[in-house]
Amino acid sequence: MVTNKAILNRSTFDAIADPTRRAILDQLMGGELGAGEIAERFPVSRPAIARHVGVLKKAGLLRERRDAQKRFYSLEPRGLAEVDRWLQPYRLYWAARLTDLKTIVEERAKTRTENPAGDKK
Amino acid sequence: MVTNKAILNRSTFDAIADPTRRAILDQLMGGELGAGEIAERFPVSRPAIARHVGVLKKAGLLRERRDAQKRFYSLEPRGLAEVDRWLQPYRLYWAARLTDLKTIVEERAKTRTENPAGDKK
DNA sequence: TTTGTTTGTAACCATTCTGTTAAATAAAAG
DNA sequence: CTTTTATTTAACAGAATGGTTACAAACAAA
Known part of the structure; x- marks a missing residue:
């Protein structure tokens, strides 16, 4: 199990x-x-x-x-913030299109996940 | 069948x-x-x-x-991006209220929408 | 072609939604 | 105290969901 x-x-x-x-x-x-x-x-x-x-x-x-x-x-809306947190790591996949990249950058900084595919602010 | x-x-x-x-x-x-x-x-x-x-x-x-x-x-991830888009307007709500104020202040210091009881009919 | 491996589909069943109507609860009004 | 207003809870029917086992399909290897 x-x-x-x-x-x-x-x-x-x-x-x-x-x-x-x-x-x-x-x-x-x-x-x-x-x-x-x-x-x-x-x-x-x-x-x-x-x-x-x-x-x-x-x-x-x-x-x-x-x-x-x-x-x-x-x-x-705090409950929806939970959904947002769950969504956060997935956001890396389409991050290039988002305007608000700040949280992504922060997230990536602490969790050394895979390839840091070019993100720019 | x-x-x-x-x-x-x-x-x-x-x-x-x-x-x-x-x-x-x-x-x-x-x-x-x-x-x-x-x-x-x-x-x-x-x-x-x-x-x-x-x-x-x-x-x-x-x-x-x-x-x-x-x-x-x-x-x-495009499918989840759809969820992200749905979530977008709500993000303003919890952001403006109590979460991660630092980011809010930096990103949208002017749009502090505290929206007081708007009964639109 | 036959056999073995990998995976999806079919059929079935128990449980969980979602909607309805009828009754209950709560508070104001008369 | 009784009625009216506002809303939830109860009971139930029908559909959807998620799990299981059995079977079918697709393909490689022998």
Whole structure:
């Protein structure tokens, strides 16, 4: 048994795997939204949205604020930062095209990986 | 017949949602690997790995090279670049909030978007 | 051609999603 | 206290996912 399982928080990747949940995050980029407002923007029932929101919340991708019965949700992007960290080493492969090479350079400096194919700032 | 339902048009996000598939990608960072070599590294059967590889290939995350019966797989990072592009706007969020402020200050010292509750309707 | 090696596909099964409708919870309003 | 508003939770059906074993296909070697 290799048990190469938990490389990092599984729930984050599961959370963003679903297109509806990604769309919810996209909507929240415009700012905080109430639960009903979110549901209105999708062709599925409110309970379905409530559960999607629950998954996102559990994955730490959004924040909840309560006011009376209403619940407002906003982005908590630290969870996505985890995905970003996972992506980081792969970024070396297409690094030449990115405009923001700073983090790549830093990453490469500490982890002496393969060929340092010409990177320039 | 039986409509091979295992491998349909799946998004990149679905492909990387599975921890085994992410681990396969991680293994391939070390360089090209044969199908059998990949399977050896995991506690699941070869057919299971073959299918995971198929999903990754379908998602455009890896490339296949054939030599006799053998098949070698290597990273095709353009697919992950797609994830990176999706992540891009969110990166501004966590960057502006609390992570790696040094980089932020240097890179985009002016765009300190703290975005206060914008209800756009 | 026959045999052995390597790998993918088919069929099957258990488990996990995702969506629905109905009921429950919580707080304000009347 | 009862009703209205806002939202989640419960229960369930149907589809998708991921694992297994058995079989087929492709190719090299004998």
